[in-house]
Amino acid sequence: MFELSSPGRRAWSFARTDLPEWAAADLVPPEHLAPEPVALPEVSERDLVAHHTRLTHRQYSVDLGAYPLGSCTMKYNPKLADVAASLPGLARVHPAAPPSCTQGWLELLSELSRALAEVTGMAAVTLQPPAGAAGELTGLLLLRAWHASQGDTGRTKVVIPDSAHGTNPASVTLGGYEALTVASDHRGCVDLAALRAVLDDEVAGIMLTNPNTLGLFEDDIAAITAAVHEVGGLVYYDGANLNAILGVTRPGDMGFDIVHLNLHKTFAVPHGGGGPGAGPVAVTEALAPFLPGPLPARAPDGTYGWRTPARSIGRVHSWHGNALALARAYAYLLALGGDGLRRVAEIAVLNANWLRRRLGDHYDVPHDRTCMHECVVSAAGLKRRTGVRAADVAKRLLEEGFHAPTVSFPLVVEEALMIEPTETESPQTLAALADALVRIAEAASVQDHHAPRTTPVGRVDEVRAARRLVATFDARLPPTGGG
């Protein structure tokens, strides 16, 4: 982009105007006026289009094929949701416009909240958090506010299992708590005895995801939530894995108090290369008064407005959350309905189990029992036999035209490959993916350290990137060819 630049070239054009043409110096006091304009690329629209179109040809995506990244739920993102989210009546609405001109939006947000409450088995929902981690932090602040409301300010710790996603401990810290890690047991589940041993009146709560990060359903879940409640703690549900249990079981029924959802996983909001997502938080009746506000609310006359809960912790977003992402999720929800959501869970779980079984002869399966929406296999044996690690398998899979699974996570499994096929991959695609993984295992060799060789670039030097930081074009090294 910067190399395409030529001084004075331009893509921009602005509408005809007949406003007075005050000069910059008439409009900006001298001490504030930029001495020179910001140096940006100067390119033609044609070159801009070619540049980015070419870049997209160097980018894998769900639309190009299977994306079995564990813990990420990379399912098909229906095109109809793209269209819904670009309707001018949704996309061109100012967030500070009074409710009298945003009734459609308020109804949408209100109905979406209701549906998410039903799916999770909770009482009330905030749609403000713009991603999962933001939802977690919101949840922890709710937990804090709730304890404070009980006059209980001595709790300093939040328990998390060792298999938890990194955002959990990080959010715990930002929520002002200390993270207390409990180990998983041999089944890959929370060790109930170990958990009981750490539970005391310093524990503010626990964060869990169920199915857990190994893709396993925590079957002691009722006992776990009861044990935490017993010591006065609250139980937080990380909803990143909700895809597995849609219409099957609900966090509320399991005894959870606070739930965040990743709409960019479970509800097919496209991931955008790393966002935007949406991380709504749902809570029990008891916690509802603490939710961030304002919330959409329906008046007795049927009109909608905003209402801030009585003891609200305050806002967690500049406006109303990632509204257009919420609109996409709502369109998806309408398309699927209750029946479609249940079907999602059924087929997501079927696909994952099929893969687990199919791969079992070629990879280690540390927890070889019915998994939920994803399965974790290990390349530990492969590594011992051939030197080929999980990361190499991942790179080889890129050569086969698939995206790689999640590797080296969860941390509790050596050489982990965490594979989440999702319900939108057909049996044929699953079979092709499995065949590729089997082929890779069977032909594993030291050559695989050099994979991938057929991708737009070869294996990338991550160490150099960190050691010799070049984070802007201005700090660039002299070109070394390619790209």
Added chain:
Amino acid sequence: MFELSSPGRRAWSFARTDLPEWAAADLVPPEHLAPEPVALPEVSERDLVAHHTRLTHRQYSVDLGAYPLGSCTMKYNPKLADVAASLPGLARVHPAAPPSCTQGWLELLSELSRALAEVTGMAAVTLQPPAGAAGELTGLLLLRAWHASQGDTGRTKVVIPDSAHGTNPASVTLGGYEALTVASDHRGCVDLAALRAVLDDEVAGIMLTNPNTLGLFEDDIAAITAAVHEVGGLVYYDGANLNAILGVTRPGDMGFDIVHLNLHKTFAVPHGGGGPGAGPVAVTEALAPFLPGPLPARAPDGTYGWRTPARSIGRVHSWHGNALALARAYAYLLALGGDGLRRVAEIAVLNANWLRRRLGDHYDVPHDRTCMHECVVSAAGLKRRTGVRAADVAKRLLEEGFHAPTVSFPLVVEEALMIEPTETESPQTLAALADALVRIAEAASVQDHHAPRTTPVGRVDEVRAARRLVATFDARLPPTGGG
């Protein structure tokens, strides 16, 4: 696509309906009822999306880079025209709707006609022909009708230069005439003497493009049109090369009677992988009464309607031509305006001449004088020296990330490479293209017969395709890998 199919799988869904659910047998008389449904692929929406997204990654396009195909004017297609053509108020209008509800369309078509008349220097325009060749045939039928109206039915021949595009002679035949070829002279232009020698009262007219297919301006043009008029013939302008002369000179001013335009070249209608285009025909006052109808017309009260010219040859399209392509061209015209059109010609010609000069030391330039919007160079010398032909150069250029020029055309130049950079390619892109062509010439070797090697597929076996025709999946050979 067909391989992805699984019986019973589906992407489709239709709206809720509460109409009576008559069975097929209630609706279709038995002798008409299909014994079994049409066998189509049965795929999921997800797989359909992945399939076509992948296919697009196997396809070069203007949006990916330079496309210097001579005689094709592959310029940047502004995104704003895409949007304009998809406005529901244009895209969702039924072609048989009465004028009272299509005033916007009629105004658009009417204004576009006016602008094209101005650009060509002609009196009246039909927008019906859906492509250049259709425009040619329309023009020939106009010519025929005009002669008939003069009671002159003895004319049987239409003259075309040997360098003409293949559609010209084919259209002549379909217009009911015999094509009479005249040779070009050493300058690459129509040989005036040779032309005069064939002109007689059997000649109905001549078809020319100017600049001609060698990218050269026919500077005897006034004499040529006069000579044809002298024997009672009409002069037809193939507007495929109009990009070179926008705002510089006009067919009408040169003495042409009938002009077709390729809006998918000159007016940036994207080529769509081979259409749709639009091939409006513009004519002089004398020929206007013969135009196909109906034409958009403005009533004295300012409203628009349809009017069929008095002696119309009749329709040449099911409806009103490729309307949405016309809308794109109109948006482009509004964006460029008169000043922008002139600028197009200036820079298109500048780019072509720069390339001609830059390539002159490495390729033969049969007619090394100022060219217009394209230049024709020859690989004849290269072939003699190295065995590498124009077609090899083209394939090598694909490896360099560019589209190839037009090769083996015009037929009058041995080993022709016809290069049309267009005005939307920057000097940097031009330089890179030229560097690649120079590199190819300098490193030419027999290896080049195996190019391209880095494209989605290697050199394609065209002979086999024709010998063992497989034109549908049903007639397929057993798979041979790939694709």
Added chain:
Amino acid sequence: MAGYVPHTDAEVESMLGFLGLSSVDELFSVVPAALRLAGRPDPSGRRRFLDLPDGSAEPDVLAEMERLAGANLACAGPGVGAGHGLVCFAGGGAYDHEVPEAVRALASRSEYVTAYTPYQPEVAQGVLQALFEYQTMVARLAGLAVANASLYDGASACVEAANLATAVTGRPGVWLSLGVHPHWRATMATLAAGSGVELVDVPLDDGVTAWPQVAPDGVSPDPPGALVVAYPNHLGCLEDLGLARRVADTTGALLVVALDPVAAGLLRPPGEWGADVVVGEGQPLGTPLSFGGPYLGLFTCRLEHVRRLPGRLVGETVDTEGRRAYVSTLRTREQDIRRERASSNVCTNQTLIAVACGVQLAWLGTSGLRELALRCARATRYTRESLLALDGVEPLVGAPTLREFALRLPADPAVVVERMLEDGFLAGIALDADGGAGNGPGLLVAATERRTRSQIDAYVAAMDKVIR
């Protein structure tokens, strides 16, 4: 702006310098001065060469395009009642079908949109394979062996079919059913002036073609090269293709059938009836109404005629590595090679519309195409029965119909259409004596899968009011 030209003044200077020129105007010195536009200086001193306004910025262009779009009454979606555009009951070869967003999204991928004709197959496998799939599906719809990669529209496909048939048989005569769309017939007549095809109109009898009596030995004074008949025809009626085939057999003509591709979801394929060439208008599959274009000419024929096939044909082959690959094939038929002896002059066709059609057909699949046809037929039946229940409304003809039908109204159809606009309905197409194929004025009505019961009921109620 200014033509999307990237060049800065400095770059133009430097390029001119390389050419030894001092101004851009010098490039045009090869154009005789007398022919060069002189230009007039405008108030600002700049020369204007064309009598056109200066260019506009994107927002201004879009505002103007939106103004024009706003001056039309567009067809509304199924969920929308009167007041938000017209509810469309017009057909006549252009139908208001749903285009799924996935189809729209894929067909507007910029690689498909901004590619040229696939002259370099190595970098055009996307378009080529998409066309190959399209050809396969269209051939199956027709029940024939080969389809080309598209023609301009239904009319041009019909023209080419007549040209092919007259060339194959060496007979210029074409018996053209008046059930073929009047605009197609008009186009055929226009182009016949050049090609020498001799069209003989064949009238309808109660909605279906009344072929001339032919002596059983087929020896007729002027035997045709082709019979052309539409299925369903312009009045919506189902023609007897078996009869047409027998007439063709007796006279030695080829049978050309113009097929509606949506109705094809329920009908026995013309190929099974013995059609030699099947053409059609592809718009109903994947293309919005678009004020009549770009549409899509479907063209399929028996394998034996493939060397006379007009337009482009994609074939499967292999590359140097033996990998499957696609390429334009049998190119010697085409005008750029065979020139004046080409089977057709078609060069640019409607590729992108064909790609959209292929995507749409795959989205529908076996069961979806049938379901679509069924839903159209049901909506049409319901509309027809409801309208016929109105006082003074009668069928225009008696033959069975499927997805469209013609009525005789107790009022002038053109006036009815105009008045129904006020209620938010595009009531249909008013047929004059010609459009009604000689059956006098009538109203042609089609209801697609997008029409809901409440829309139809409201339409019928409005009609009831208007025709009184």
Added chain:
Amino acid sequence: MAGYVPHTDAEVESMLGFLGLSSVDELFSVVPAALRLAGRPDPSGRRRFLDLPDGSAEPDVLAEMERLAGANLACAGPGVGAGHGLVCFAGGGAYDHEVPEAVRALASRSEYVTAYTPYQPEVAQGVLQALFEYQTMVARLAGLAVANASLYDGASACVEAANLATAVTGRPGVWLSLGVHPHWRATMATLAAGSGVELVDVPLDDGVTAWPQVAPDGVSPDPPGALVVAYPNHLGCLEDLGLARRVADTTGALLVVALDPVAAGLLRPPGEWGADVVVGEGQPLGTPLSFGGPYLGLFTCRLEHVRRLPGRLVGETVDTEGRRAYVSTLRTREQDIRRERASSNVCTNQTLIAVACGVQLAWLGTSGLRELALRCARATRYTRESLLALDGVEPLVGAPTLREFALRLPADPAVVVERMLEDGFLAGIALDADGGAGNGPGLLVAATERRTRSQIDAYVAAMDKVIR
């Protein structure tokens, strides 16, 4: 349909067979029965597990979404007068700017839209390079060395800036100008409850921040870790960043500036004023109003703080062949590696919005960004002068403004906004005492490059009528 699941019943059967199961329900036997939703049979006998309606087909979904969209008053384009949506004079951190179609088209390429976070750089060079370019341009806007790959929105960027500054200085106190957007301040307050950041509100004096007096030796009883100030601030005023820098220097605090990226086209970059961290709301560059999201948190800082940078950072490197390549770097800051000691918990950010912003900035280029800022400033000046000419309308504060300004009206601003809707204008944002940063109720007005003279004149005329 049904969840876009491709599986046919036969395929499900066969997969279950492979697993030795006889029903899908058995897969869920690992879920304790007591927790499993039992489901209730519906009238058709099918079990319903959730109290939600059944799924709908695409046209029905779109019709419902269109109904909801139609129940909002959207902002109109520049060419459109009253009657076709609202003409927008509201800003307050969310501005009605043009998004060029090229930007929209590129940012909606499905590879960008449907990719995950670039964990596998070899197949993610598209997103990575686009982010690298974005980082470069945003850093230049701010006049600082590094930018991250985005945060959620302006508020979250401000929160992270405060967290970084308090971590760097080891001081929990943050002097927070009341000129910072009230929603951002509210968000900071919410999150401070967990992070322990201690916010001290600093009032405005006549529109600009009145920093506390600090002893010249800087020794204050409770020195802050950061000063946070907006440029321009929420009332549209240009803050004295030189003064802020001096206060920061004296107290040893970091200076955090919340920059409007469009105003940045005319303003001296905060980095040149000595800012340590510059944050901002990126919406004005490439993103429609979107009812407030997804928006874009801009975050830039001095190089020395890069190891505390929140969120993702793309760096340039090479691949095994020495070709240029991009990759997420300094990942040890991030939560998936450093876990509870991470510099931030951000994981998913706003990549696609950042990509759009990068495309938009490149579309504008050096001269375009300046031109955009100039046009906004002109429209704003014209609007301001016209409104001030009305009886009883006064500036709310006296400090100079650029692209937005606040007025005192002779009527209740909330009522004025409501009444102006009837005339087709979103008149601005009604400021209560808090939003007015203590200056009592007022109206906050912004006019972007999309506002034409005639729109502004009509707006002022309507305002004249409404405030009387």
